[in-house]
Amino acid sequence: MGKERKDKLDNQTNDLYRAYGHFIVEFEQMCQSIRFCIIFIMDINGLKEQEFTQVLLADLTAAPLITKLRALISIIYKNDLAQIKHTEPLFKFCISINEQRNEIVHGTWSIGWASQEQKEFDIALGRKAKATKRGLEVKSYSYTAKIFDELTEQLKVSTKLIFGLLNCILNDYLPSKILENDNLSKLK
Numbered sequence: 285m286g287k288e289r290k291d292k293l294d295n296q297t298n299d300l301y302r303a304y305g306h307f308i309v310e311f312e313q314m315c316q317s318i319r320f321c322i323i324f325i326m327d328i329n330g331l332k333e334q335e336f337t338q339v340l341l342a343d344l345t346a347a348p349l350i351t352k353l354r355a356l357i358s359i360i361y362k363n364d365l366a367q368i369k370h371t372e373p374l375f376k377f378c379i380s381i382n383e384q385r386n387e388i389v390h391g392t393w394s395i396g397w398a399s400q401e402q403k404e405f406d407i408a409l410g411r412k413a414k415a416t417k418r419g420l421e422v423k424s425y426s427y428t429a430k431i432f433d434e435l436t437e438q439l440k441v442s443t444k445l446i447f448g449l450l451n452c453i454l455n456d457y458l459p460s461k462i463l464e465n466d467n468l469s470k471l472k
Contacts (some may be wrong), residue, residue: 292405293398296405303430304427318353320450321453322337324450324454325453328453357371377438387412393409394409394410407427408425
């Protein structure tokens with residue numbers, strides 16, 4: 285392999301690993317923002333010792349965290365269904381990105397693998413097999429660093445919106461003021 289081709293392979297491979305890793309870190313930041321939101325909701329509703337809530341949340345993965353925050357929001361705004369409705373796109377995004385993250389993290393990826401003829405190395409190929417009652421289901425994925433970066437940016441927006449939702453709760457604002465369509469439209 286010539287030096288120019290090897291340098292390109294190394295650069296594009298490193299960019300894919302960078303983007304993949306950044307996505308994983310930002311996903312966990314979103315989960316942490318959900319934990320904070322739950323902890324402070326419990327605090328303002330009487331459970332002042334936050335360590336108790338932290339113990340209850342410590343081993344939870346994203347799906348139950350999202351479910352619990354969604355339920356708490358429904359309790360807080362039970363008399364104002366319009367406010368609950370404003371939070372739905374955010375929760376739908378969180379559920380969707382969690383499903384996508386699970387497929388990404390638990391998939392098997394080929395990054396930096398190339399044939400002799402290949403000239404570009406900027407695509408990560410993933411595969412996830414699942415045994416079902418119908419036999420084997422295999423999903424294949426194809427991601428570029430740009431796709432991972434776009435997902436990462438959406439995670440950053442969702443984290444900001446979750447903290448905005450917490451700010452609404454703590455300061456008695458309406459979520460509709462924070463969760464405007466302009467912000468939510470950044471989430472796909």
